[in-house]
Amino acid sequence: MPHWDLEPTTLLVVLDLVGIFVFAISGALVAVRKELDLFAVLVLAGTTGLGGGFLRDVLIGATPPAALADWRYLLAPVGAGLVTFYFHPTLGRLERRVTVFDAFGLAVFCVAGAVKALEYGLGPLPAALLGMVTGIGGGMVRDVLAGRVPVVFRGELYATPALAGAGVAVVGLELGAPLLPVAVAGAAVCLVWRLLALWRNWQAPKPTGPASV
C-alpha cells in the first residue's frame, strides 16, 4: 500500500485549520438563525468542522480520529463558534465571502480525505468517495442535527466538485505522481468548479416526469 513521506508541514496544518474554521462558521450560523443557544452554536460548529473527518476516520478504522489527538483541531471550531455567537450580524453580511472560504475548505478536505483513505489501503474508487465524504459529511451532520434536509441535496453543485477533486488526486497518485502537485491539482479542480457553480448558479439535474410516482 502506498505511503507518502511528506511530513504534515506547517502549511498543510494551517490549511486544515482554516478549512475547519470556515466550515465551523457555516454550522454556527445555522444555529444562530434557528435561535438555538450558545451550546448548540458550539456543537454545530464542531460537528460541521470536524464531522466529515470523523466519518472518514471511523469508516477506515483510523480511530481515534486525528481531531481527537490534537487539541488545535478542537480549538478551531470553538473559536469559530464563539466568533459567530458574538459577531453573527457582521458574518451574516459577509456570507457571500464566507461561501468562497467554504469552497476553499471543501477543496482542502476532499483531497486530504482521499489521500488518507489511500494510505489506509482503500482502493481508488472508495478513496475518492471517502474524499467526497470528508468534504461534505460535516455539513450533512450539521443539517440533520438542525432538523433540515441536507443542503447538499438541494440542487446546488457542492458534492460533485468534491468528488472530482478527490478523483483527480486519486488518479494522480495511482499513476505514481508525487503528492504535492497531485494534491494541488485536485484541490484546484474542486475549487474552480465550485466557484464557477456559485458564480454561474449551476444546478445539479433533477428528475423529470411526474414527481409523485
Next chain:
Amino acid sequence: MPHWDLEPTTLLVVLDLVGIFVFAISGALVAVRKELDLFAVLVLAGTTGLGGGFLRDVLIGATPPAALADWRYLLAPVGAGLVTFYFHPTLGRLERRVTVFDAFGLAVFCVAGAVKALEYGLGPLPAALLGMVTGIGGGMVRDVLAGRVPVVFRGELYATPALAGAGVAVVGLELGAPLLPVAVAGAAVCLVWRLLALWRNWQAPKPTGPASV
C-alpha cells in the same frame, strides 16, 4: 469463537448485490419523490443500500466496511440510483413488486449480518440485534437524511421479521448446525413473515391510553 469456512460463493455475492440494489432503489425513490437532485438520488441510494452494513461493520470493528473494499458493492447502488433517476415513473408503478424484492433483501441482510457478528466474536443476543441492524439500518439512515421519521417506526411490521430471521440463524449456529441450511432457514423465516405482514397488512402494536402523557 466460531468461524465457518464457507467461501463467499458466487451465489452469496449475487444475493448480496441484489439486496443492495433493491434497497438502493427504495432510497432513490424517496429522493425522487422529494424532488431532490441527481446527487441526492445517488447518495440516498448508496446510504440505503449500504448503510446497514456500514453501521454493523463500524460497531463490530470490521473497518473498512466490506463495501469499501469491493468496487462491485459501490456500483450496485450507483446503478440503482441511475435507473431510478431515469425510469422512476415505471418503478413507481412497480412499487408493490419492489416491496417484495425489498423483503428478499431484508432476509438476506439480517442473516448475513448476524453471521458476520458471530464471526467477530459477539454473543448470540448482540449478534441477532446486529443482524436486525444490518437489515433495517440503511432504511433508517435514508429516512433521517430525507427528513422524515423512519418508516420502520410507523407501525408496519418490518424490524420484527428481521430480528426473527437473525435469531433463527444465531440459534442454529450456536447449536452447531452447518451454515448453509441455517442461513436458508433464517432468511426464509424473515421472508415469509415479512410477506405475510405485507399481504395481511399486519401492524405492530401501539401504546394504548392517553398519548399525550
Next chain:
Amino acid sequence: MPHWDLEPTTLLVVLDLVGIFVFAISGALVAVRKELDLFAVLVLAGTTGLGGGFLRDVLIGATPPAALADWRYLLAPVGAGLVTFYFHPTLGRLERRVTVFDAFGLAVFCVAGAVKALEYGLGPLPAALLGMVTGIGGGMVRDVLAGRVPVVFRGELYATPALAGAGVAVVGLELGAPLLPVAVAGAAVCLVWRLLALWRNWQAPKPTGPASV
C-alpha cells in the same frame, strides 16, 4: 497511558445499568408521545440508553462497544421500553421525578466516558469532550430519529454540567488523584449543577441581535 486497576465493581455496574434504564425511559416516552409502535419504543429506548456509549466507543476504537459484549446492557433498555409501553400514563405523571433520575444518569455517564477515553490514550481535552458525548449522545440520537431538533440545543442547561463533570474527573486523574474520589467529585459536580439548573430554570445564553442574519 494511565490505566486504573479498579475492577468494575458491582456498584459501578449497577449505577451504569440504572443510568441506561433511566435514559431509555426518556427515549421510550418520546416514542409513546409520537404514537409510534412498540418497536419504535424499544429502538428509541435502546438508542437513548446506549447511544452515547456507542458513539464514544466507535470514536475511540473500542469496538465492539461494551454494551454489545454484555447482555445485561441490552436487557436494561428492553426492560425500560416495555415498562414505558405498558405504564406510560403513570410514568408521564412521574416525569419530574424521571428528570431527576436522568440527571443521575448524566452524572454517571459523563465521568465513565471521560475515564474510558483517558484509558484509551486520549488527551485531557478530547477525553472531557468524549465524557460529554457519552452523557448527551444518546438523547441526541433519540431526537434525530424522532424527527425533532435535539432538546440539548433548546436552551436548557444539560450539556454544560456534563462537560463540567467530565472535566473535573479528567483534571483530577491528570493530577494523579485516585479514581474513586475523582469519579465521585466529577459526578457530584454534574449532578448538582444539573439539578440546580432544573430547579432554578437556568438557561444557556442565546445569541443577541437580529436572528435572521
